[in-house]
Amino acid sequence: MKNNNQISRKLIYSIWSLVLLIGLVGCDSYKKDVHLFPAEEVPENLSAWNLLRLEKGVLFPAERALPYDLNTGLFTDYAHKFRTVWLPKGAFVTYGEEQFNYPVGTILSKTFYYPQESSGVVRRTDDFSADYVEGRFGQALDLNRVRLVETRLLIRRQENWQALPYVWNKEQTEATLEIAGDVKNFQLVGLNGQQENLSYVVPDANQCAGCHAEKFTDKAISPLGPKARHLNKDYPYGSGVENQLLFWQKAGYLRGLPDLKSLPRNANIYDATVSLEDRARAYLDINCGHCHNPTGPADTSGLMLHYGEIDWRKLGLCKPPIAAGTGSGGHLFAIVPGEPENSILNFRVESTAPGAMMPELGRSMVHTEGVELLKQWVSSLPGSCT
Structure with a gap:
């Protein structure tokens, strides 16, 4: 016994x-920490990076991959976005008002997804409240409530940035590298029940580079979103709500941060307490400014829509186009004060026709809220072009 x-x-x-x-x-x-692959050995599967983890229907970032958000983000056919930044141990970002200096080995991720009903249809909404696991808002996506589409990586290499698009499979278990891009077809259902067909285009690597090359002369790509004016906002971290720039500094990710009160801050276009002009300029900055700036691909147009431009003529007020054509919609000036219906800027933002719509890449639908914002702004401008 x-x-x-x-x-x-x-x-x-x-x-x-x-x-x-x-x-x-x-x-x-x-x-286990993130696996940083060399540029010539990028893996076929997103999971190999160990940057984003899948567990029991939840997608969440690796331990040192910090989630972040922007005051106003680029419109991409109503897709929601979950962003993260990861740095190698001991590395840090050096502050710059216009462009941060990211260390070699930095990985920026942006996961595009749509809110999903239990029936499987995806919703067109600007409400993010139901995207995350209860009690982990901003930290962990609930795959029972969302449909993952793609995850884009930007990796800082020794000489440049490398852009890699990964497309999620139907089972939502893995994303695969698609250098040539892809197309995903959805039916978006609005709050009023109205359905819209959407052909969501995953850009190829060259198209990624086309948008991210703010300095058109050298074609070098760079991050567009994680800049001081876009990041200067609060975020719901697991430890509590805190300003993102201060949190990056506290985490050892950011050095050289000036006093927070002195930093630029783009408006949230949905914040009605902010002036109409600030909201409209924030929208143009993130959606158009990466091309329409003094060194960007649209520099020859003379139309400057980036943050900080103060010359109203360069902003388009009573400015005739450099080249006429279908892009002008038969209108004479980029902005006619008080007359959005006669302004080229409004026409191009409202269009979905190839050769006319702006931005040229990243959308196939009209952003109703953005269009209305720009209409109100142009309508509010005094003066005339006669």
């Missing part, structure tokens, strides 16, 4: 030891 008890105790001890070992191995796997 005594021997049997000893054997039982040993057996139980062995089983518990095995369970503990498995648990420890699982914990080590969970805590």
Whole structure:
């Protein structure tokens, strides 16, 4: 009897030891850091980077991959976006008002997705409140409530940035590298029940570079969103709500941060407490400014829509187009004060016709809220072009 008890105790001890070992191995796997692949050896599967983790229907970032958001983001056919930044251990970002200096090895991720009904249809909405796991808002996406489409990576290499588009499979279990891009077809359902067909275009690597090349002369790509004016806002971290720039500094990710009160801050276009002009300029900055700036691909147009431009003529007020054509819609000036219906800027933002719509890439639908914002802004401008 005594021997049997000893054997039982040993057996139980062995089983518990095995369970503990498995648990420890699982914990080590969970805590394993991001795998930074060299430029010539990028993996086919997103999971190989270990940047975003899937577990029990939840998508969440690696331990040192910080989620972040922008005051106003680029419109992409109503897609929602989950962004993260990761730095190698000991590395840090150096502050710059117009452009941060990101260290070699930085990985920026942006996951595009849509809110999803239990029936499987995807919703057109600007409401993010139901996207995340309860109690983990801003930290972990609930895959029972969202439909993942793609995850784009920007990796800082020694000489330049590398853009990699990964497309999620139907099962929502893996994303695969698609250098040539892809097309996903959806039916978007609005709050009023109205349905719209959407052909969502995943850009190829060259198109990624086309938008991210703010300095058109050297074609070098750079991050567009994670800049001071876009990041200067609060975010709901697991430890509590805090200004993103201060949080990056506290986490050791950012150095050289000036006093917060002195930093630029783009408006949230949905914040009615902010002036109409600030909201309209913020919208133009993030959606158009990466091309329409003094060194961008649209520099020859003379139309400057980037943050900080103060010359109203360059902003388009009573400015005739450099080249006429279908892009002008038969109108004479970029902006006619008080007359959005006669302004080229409004015409191009409202159009979906190739050769006329702006931005040229990243959308196939009309952004109703953005169009209305720009209409109100142009309508509010005094003066005339006669």
